[in-house]
Structure formats: structure tokens, C-alpha cells
Amino acid sequence: MEEEKVILVNEKDEQIGLMPKMEAHEKAVLHRAFSVFIFNDKNELMLQQRAMDKYHSPGLWTNTCCSHQRDGETNIEAGKRRLQEEMGFVTELEESISFIYKAPFDNGLTEHEYDHVLLGKYEGEPSINKDEVAGWKWMPLEAVKVDINLNPHIYTEWFKVIFDKFYEYINVAL
Numbered sequence: 587m588e589e590e591k592v593i594l595v596n597e598k599d600e601q602i603g604l605m606p607k608m609e610a611h612e613k614a615v616l617h618r619a620f621s622v623f624i625f626n627d628k629n630e631l632m633l634q635q636r637a638m639d640k641y642h643s644p645g646l647w648t649n650t651c652c653s654h655q656r657d658g659e660t661n662i663e664a665g666k667r668r669l670q671e672e673m674g675f676v677t678e679l680e681e682s683i684s685f686i687y688k689a690p691f692d693n694g695l696t697e698h699e700y701d702h703v704l705l706g707k708y709e710g711e712p713s714i715n716k717d718e719v720a721g722w723k724w725m726p727l728e729a730v731k732v733d734i735n736l737n738p739h740i741y742t743e744w745f746k747v748i749f750d751k752f753y754e755y756i757n758v759a760l
Contacts, residue, residue: 592617592654595700597686604657611642614688614696617654621748622665622679622704624650630724632708634672636742637720642691645720648742652701665704673722674713679706683752689743701744703752727753 592610594603595618610617624632632650636643651672655664665679682705688698712722725733734741734749 590654591657592619593657594618597700599684599700607654608641608695611695611697614690614698616686616698616700618702619652619654619697619699620661620665620668620702620704621652621744622650622669622706624669624673624677624706624708626707626709626724628724628726630726631730632673632712633723633725633730634714634719635721637716637718640718642693642695642697643742646742647740648745649748652744661702661704665706669706672715672718674715675708675710677706677708679704683755685747685751687744687747689747691743697744699744701748703748 589606589608591604592607593601594605594610594615596602596616599618605615605617626632633647634650635647636645638644651668653664653668655661661681662679666676670676682703684700684702686700688696690696714722731749731753734746738746
């Protein structure tokens with residue numbers, strides 16, 4: 587099976603090529619990604635705990651799901667695909683904000699992503715894929731913000747960046 591490729595982009599999110607995912611993370615090349623945030627009617631965020639055998643950030647808590655778009659796939663199509671693959675459900679998504687971040691990891695890899703934040707609503711329980719997800723929970727946004735400040739080591743880098751930079755935007759968007 588061929589290794590998954592990520593979409594390389596410039597700082598305007600214009601596609602400039604494709605590269606195997608691990609190579610992009612080894613070389614810290616800017617590539618397109620997305621982060622899905624699912625809320626319930628109480629405006630609680632569905633958090634995901636990453637599986638323990640993930641190649642980076644294993645066992646850390648993060649947004650509902652995240653990944654990389656495939657060549658020719660829209661942000662919404664990619665978000666719905668990955669939501670189904672990781673959390674076992676699909677719901678309508680809408681694009682909100684996007685930003686560039688760079689985060690090195692202890693294993694020598696670096697995330698350098700043009701990240702698109704997608705928002706959606708869902709009321710049910712997920713049917714998690716244990717290869718991708720160790721656990722999940724609903725949390726009010728304010729409680730997440732407080733917990734990130736108290737326990738930053740249990741959250742993924744991109745999730746902390748999103749909360750630090752865009753908390754007010756996401757909270758208002760609800």
C-alpha cells in the first residue's frame with residue numbers, strides 16, 4: 587500500500603505539490619490539514635484522546651478529530667471522511683477559521699500545517715475506532731480552557747494553539 591500523501595501549500599494555502607506524510611513531518615514542510623470541532627446542544631465540545639500507538643502525541647487529548655486532506659478533496663469532504671473513520675459518525679460541517687502553526691515533537695517530527703478549523707453539531711455517542719482513538723468525552727468550552735491552563739501536558743500542541751488564538755472566535759461561532 588502506498589504511503590498517504592499530504593498536500594503541500596504556500597502561505598496563501600495554494601497547492602504547490604504532494605509529499606509522503608512522514609517525509610513532510612520529518613522535513614517540517616508546510617502542508618494542509620484540518621481540525622474538526624463537534625459540539626452538542628449544550629455547547630459542550632467532544633474531545634478525543636488519541637490512541638496510545640499514534641506516531642506523535644499518543645494518549646493526548648485534542649479536538650474531535652483531525653487529519654490531512656487528500657489531493658482533490660475539499661476541507662468539508664476530508665472532515666466528514668475522517669470523522670467517520672475515527673469517531674464512527676458523520677454530521678454537517680462548516681468552515682470557520684484557518685491558521686498556520688509549527689510544532690516540533692520529541693520524536694524528531696514537526697507539524698507545520700495550514701490548519702482549517704471545521705465546526706459541527708452532534709447529539710449521539712461516537713463509535714470510536716480503537717486504532718485511532720483511546721477515549722472521548724464532552725466538556726464545556728470554559729472547562730477545557732481552564733484545564734489546558736492547569737494541565738497543558740495532556741493536550742496536543744495544535745489544540746492548545748487553537749484555544750489560545752481562537753477561543754473567542756469559536757465560542758462566538760456557536
